[in-house]
Amino acid sequence: MINFEEELKKFHPSLEIEDAEEAIYNQDLTDMADLLVSLVKEEKETEHSSESATEENEED
Amino acid sequence: MICYNCGATLTRNPFCTNCGVDVTRYKKIVSSANIFYNDGLEKASVRDLSGAVESLRQCLKLDKSNVDARNLLGLVYFETGEYVAALNEWVISKNLRPNKNIADDYLSMLQDNPTKLDTYSQAVKKYNQALNYCYQGTLDLAIIQLKKVLSLNPKYVQAHQLLALLYLNSEQWEEARKVLLRAQKVDVNNTLTLRYLREASLVLNMDDEHSETKGKGLKKDGLKGKREKDDLYAPTVLPRDTRTITTVLNVAIGIAIGIAVSYLLILPAKITSAQDGMDEKLKTVNEQLDLKTGEIAQLEQDLKSEKGKNEKLSSELEVYIGEDGxxxxxxxxxxxxxxxxxxxxxxxxxxxxxxxxxxxxxxxxxxxxxxxxxxxxxxxxxxxxxxxxxxxxxxxxxxxxxxxxxxxxxxxxxxxxxxxxxxxxxxxxxxxxxxxxxxxxxxxxxxxxxxxxxxxxxxxxxxxxxxx
Structure with a gap:
């Protein structure tokens, strides 16, 4: 049996034309490719920092 | 496909031939995005619009630069009445690919037809107003408002669904079913539509079954609560002959009511119209009469004046030609x-x-x-x-x-x-x-x-x- 109150919660106001600009600006456009790039970058940085730490230890 | 690092075109190699970065996972991501796009396209082509939205969103989560998927998503939004969401997608698409983009045509189509755009805008505003009425508990007003919304944009799926929910809440099962069937014509596989439709159909089928059971003189167990309450108002099944007579009587009564309504509604309007016409004619005639009366008065005045002149001249003539003249x-x-x-x-x-x-x-x-x-x-x-x-x-x-x-x-x-x-x-x-x-x-x-x-x-x- 349908619970009206619960079902009503599933409905949300539609975007009005006045809100369009704000919605476009605030839209999160981060995709999986962005995440991949950031992950690769982090990985490189980690590798770079670990290599430099090893070199410093060897010099010591 | 281009390299995410340097923008060079990628080859079949698992690395970029320009910058040497590993693109194996990137290629897999783009490939998965394309699979979702294809799925979305396939669903949209069979009017499974909600399914298409899901697939296309997934596609864009994987690859935001998939312009085709974004354009298609906008088109699907537009079809379901969410025209602002559609505009969002097309504007972003246009930014991602400024040239040779079909989003241009879509945006031009809306911009060149401000009347249509205003109609859609009104529909959305009224839908939001109806939703507010629902939150406030004024459901009758919400139903009225949603009917207006659907008259403005008959493909507004959310409005159909909300109206159906209100009908279901007020136990107007048949009405709810009709609204949901209309929503289903726009979006055939919408989960919410299907769920509400199943609910309405279930109740309607139970009603039918219950009527049939009662007609056979059987008492059906297991129907409690509302169903039992409805039994009190369930129509009594009459013998076939009696039903025929009843039908004829109903038709006769319907015709009589129709005639009465004609006399009560149409005839007075016609009489009023005729009276208006007569009044207008009478007014014109009166105006002409006033004009003629004025002319007659003027002529009488002139005649009187001429008579006076004539008498004066006659008396003057008498002075000359009379006995003592x-x-x-x-x-x-x-x-x-x-x-x-x-x-x-x-x-x-x-x-x-x-x-x-x-x-x-x-x-x-x-x-x-x-x-x-x-x-x-x-x-x-x-x-x-x-x-x-x-x-x-x-x-x-x-x-x-x-x-x-x-x-x-x-x-x-x-x-x-x-x-x-x-x-x-x-x-x-x-x-x-x-x-x-x-x-x-x-x-x-x-x-x-x-x-x-x-x-x-x-x-x-x-x-x-x-x-x-």
């Missing part, structure tokens, strides 16, 4: 002159003509007229006067004083030197009993012929008359 007087004078020229001795005829010219006419007459008159009177006056004197004295002697007064008056008027005529006129007045005229006449005798026998006797008569 100038023209007649002129005729008489000319006649008298002519008569005198023919026979100067015919004093009676001449006197008759001159008598017709009265004193009033002479006062108004021209100087030349008066001069001619006086000259002729001088020529014949003495003779005429003596003629009247003789006849007057005869009448006096015959004691016909009225005739004597008339003739003696004329005799004196023609000959002012005839004192005897004036004195005997006084006598005639005295004998006729006209004392005042007699005294006046005797007074004239005393004044005009003083120191004469006539004056002495006149004074005596005056004294006698005064003493009497």
């Amino acid at each position: 100038a023209v007649t007087a002129m005729d008489n004078l000319l006649g008298a002159v002519s008569r005198y020229m023919d026979d100067p001795e015919s004093t009676n005829d001449i006197a008759t003509l001159l008598d017709k010219i009265d004193g009033g006419t002479l006062e108004k007459a021209s100087d030349s007229f008066v001069a001619v008159y006086n000259k002729l009177l001088g020529k014949v006056g003495g003779d005429v006067g003596s003629t009247y004197y003789d006849s007057g004295m005869r009448a006096y002697q015959n004691e016909s004083y009225a005739d004597a007064i008339a003739d003696l008056t004329k005799a004196y008027s023609y000959d002012n030197n005839n004192g005897d005529a004036l004195f005997n006129l006084g006598n005639a007045y005295r004998k006729s009993g006209d004392v005042i005229s007699a005294i006046d006449t005797y007074q004239k005798v005393i004044e005009q012929f003083p120191d004469t026998e006539m004056a002495t006797r006149s004074q005596q008569y005056i004294n006698e008359l005064n003493n009497d």
Whole structure:
């Protein structure tokens, strides 16, 4: 049996034309490719920092 | 496919030939995005719009630069009534690929048709208003508002669903089912639509089954609560013949109601319309009547004025051609002159003509007229006067004083030197009993012929008359 109150919660106001600009600006456009790039970058940085730490230890 | 690191076109190699970065996982991501796009496209092509939205969103989560997926997502949003969401997608798509992008056409289509855009905007505003009504508990208003929304944009799936929910809540199952079927035509596989539809159909089927069961005289167990309550109002199944008669009766009643409604609603409107037409015609006729009345009044005024002028001219003409008129007087004078020229001795005829010219006419007459008159009177006056004197004295002697007064008056008027005529006129007045005229006449005798026998006797008569 349908619970009206619960079902009503599933409905949300539609975007009005006045809100369009704000919605476009605030839209999160981060995709999986962005995440991949950031992950690769982090990985490189980690590798770079670990290599430099090893070199410093060897010099010591 | 381009390298996410340097933007160079990628080859089949698992690395970028330009910058050397590993693109194995990147290629897998883009490949997965394409799979979702294809799935979305396939679903959209069979009007599974909600499914298409899910797939296309997944695609864009993996690869935001998939312009085709974004454009298609916008198109799907637009189809379901979410036109602002559609605009968002197309605007972003346009930014990602400024040239050779079909989003351009979509945006132009909306921008070139502001009326349509305004209609969609109104639909969305009203939908949000209806949703507010729902939150506030004014569900009747919400239903009315949603009906307006659907009249503005019949493909607004969310509005259909909300309206269906309101119908389900108010147990209007059939109405809910109709609304949901319309929503299903737009989006065939929407989970919410299908769930509500199943609910409505379930109740409707239970109703049908329940009716059939009751018709067979069987009591169905397991239906409790609302179903049992509805039993009280369930229609009684009648025998076939009775149902036929009932149907005929219902049709007859329907026709009667239709006719009554026609008379009550259509006929008064027609009568009112006809009356309006008649009123308009009457108004026009009245205006014309007023105009004509004004014209008639003006014409009457003119006629009156012309009549006045005519009367004035007639009276003026009468002055000239009447018995005492100038023209007649002129005729008489000319006649008298002519008569005198023919026979100067015919004093009676001449006197008759001159008598017709009265004193009033002479006062108004021209100087030349008066001069001619006086000259002729001088020529014949003495003779005429003596003629009247003789006849007057005869009448006096015959004691016909009225005739004597008339003739003696004329005799004196023609000959002012005839004192005897004036004195005997006084006598005639005295004998006729006209004392005042007699005294006046005797007074004239005393004044005009003083120191004469006539004056002495006149004074005596005056004294006698005064003493009497």
